Amino acid sequence: MSDTLASSEIVREFWSAPPAPLNEAEAAAVTEEIRALLQQEDAVLVAHYYTDPAIQALAEATGGCVSDSLEMARFGRDHKASTLIVAGVRFMGETAKILSPEKRVLMPTLEATCSLDIGCPAEEFAAFCDQHSDRTVVVYANTSAAVKARADWVVTSSIALDVVRYLKDRGEKLIWAPDKHLGNYVQRETGADMILWDSACIVHDEFKAKALEDLQAVYPEAAVLVHPESPESVVKMADAVGSTSQLIAAAQSLPNPVLIVATDKAIFYKMQQAAPDKLLIEAPTAGNGATCRSCAHCPWMAMNGLYSIRDVLQKGDQEILIDEAVRQQAVRSLQRMLDFRKP
Structure with a gap:
């Protein structure tokens, strides 16, 4: 298992500058453009709680969704729109495509990743699982499609405790990935037998x-x-x-x-x-004078902007594509999650 990268290393290697802030007139103009394009392209905007408030407000105003990753996945799957605009980070777009292969899934930028995804490379994780083949593999939603394909279960933080308690009651021993802090919390609360992957959210x-x-x-x-x-x-x-x-x-x-x-x-x-x-x-992060770009806000979530939403609706060039064999493997673990906590 690879050692966890320092926050500064991850941001320096994978982060790109966020869009420049817009004044009120610019925001109003591009918002109207997006409204028209959403209708024209039979598209709906699905946004995470961690995106810019202007994006969240636009999703609300246009019949889209602002939610956690579990509800984003469910909303995108069930909505009648043929195109999903996923404002968040890449694993959220991949999750939408896994569950809705017939739909076009676009993101404001495909460069918006996640430190947990980066910290759990698929090949290394598969090798780790092979070393503990007697264990059920539970992965957090903040992972790539390839990692989900290797898993038995996918969970979000909203259902992690319930799923792990269920598996513990069945006598199963677990591999947990990738977030060590969340895994440690779940292990303390449930008493489950868990081996934890070593990664963390930089925020x-x-x-x-x-x-x-x-x-x-x-x-x-x-x-x-x-x-x-x-x-x-x-x-x-x-x-x-x-x-x-x-x-x-x-x-x-x-x-x-x-x-x-x-x-x-x-x-x-x-x-x-x-x-x-x-x-x-x-809550306090690194304190006064800190130089980190991650303090209390995900640098990749910050890469989502109104102009990039407009541009992807116009060009359709930031599309999530997943190998069908990987998708078919990943959809099993995701479907278990959705079936476990039906609305």
């Missing part, structure tokens, strides 16, 4: 327990909301731990007037809708 890995403790001293009335891709020391400080959709629900239900949130800050768009009267504060 969540940055959250710091000591700095969070200092921030809590400033806001003693605050609740702490943490995504389980964060380090164990941060997760242990949480009032609520969960997936993006679960954290939004917690923001709405918790009585605290202030919420410190340890996940990508773009979630604030939907979280503020759910809890309009609450103050939302980013």
Whole structure:
């Protein structure tokens, strides 16, 4: 198994600059262009909670979807549109294509990847699984189509605990990949026999327990909301731990007037809708003077922009294509996930 790359190494090797910010007039003009193109191309916009709020607002306004990766997959599969525009990172577009091979799946940029995907190369992972052939292979959705094809189950953070408890009750021993922090959290909560792949999200890995403790001293009335891709020391400080959709629900239900949130800050768009009267504060990452490009926001999610959505609708040149043999293998593990948690 490869050692986990440092955040700075991953960003330097794979990251491209995000689009320049738009002024109000530019955003309004390109939004109208996109609206017309979506209708013209029989397309629907599916956006993740971590994309720019302007993209999330556009998806909402045009009958699309803003959600976590599980609901993105389900929405794209079930929607009648013949073209899916997936604003997120590449594994989300691949998941849409695996489940909807008959549809054209386009992304604003195919360069938008994920540190967890990068950190779990398919050939290395397959060799690792072969060394532990007696174990059931469970992979997080943040992986390539080829890794999903090698897996028995795919899970998102919203159903990881339930799936692993189910497998444990069946007496199964597991391989978990790729996020070690999420895997560690699931292992602690379930007591399952798990071997963990060594990789981490460059955003969540940055959250710091000591700095969070200092921030809590400033806001003693605050609740702490943490995504389980964060380090164990941060997760242990949480009032609520969960997936993006679960954290939004917690923001709405918790009585605290202030919420410190340890996940990508773009979630604030939907979280503020759910809890309009609450103050939302980013959990501390590398601290003042940090030079990381990942602090509290995924650099690849930031590569999605309104102009790139317009351009891909016009040109159709950022299309997700998957080898059919790989797709047929990957769809089995994905379908298990969807069947396990039917709406």
